[in-house]
Amino acid sequence: MLKLLDVLLSTEVEAQKKQKVLQEEFYIPMAPKFAEEVVEMCNLSKGVMEQGMEKGVLRSVRAAMESLKVPAEQTMDILQVPDDEREAIRKALES
Structure with a gap:
């Protein structure tokens, strides 16, 4: 069951390969x-x-601004x- 979820949720395996494995x-x-649903799951x-990566970058920018005392740019x-x-x-920094 875990391998099935791993195949479906993988961000590194293309939809066609997922379909073949399934x-x-x-x-x-x-x-x-x-x-079609497999393709949607890929997306x-x-x-x-x-979205997680964007949050991580934003968190890093905020932390560096605070630590280094430098502006966003x-x-x-x-x-x-x-x-x-x-x-x-x-x-995001403005909000």
Whole structure:
């Protein structure tokens, strides 16, 4: 049962490979509707992972700002936060 959950929730295994494993190892037929649900599960697990990473980066920026006594922009430079993530961090810091 744990391996089934590991396959479904893995963020590193693509949907097609998950479908193949479910068919071959767990004998679960891949009807079109179920195949769609596997893809949705893949997207959900990736979304949860990304959300957790965003929270971790935000927490790191806040802690570094406080410890180093430097503004957000300088902190993001020090932490090498990618440009495409900075606007979301700025907004989160304001709230």
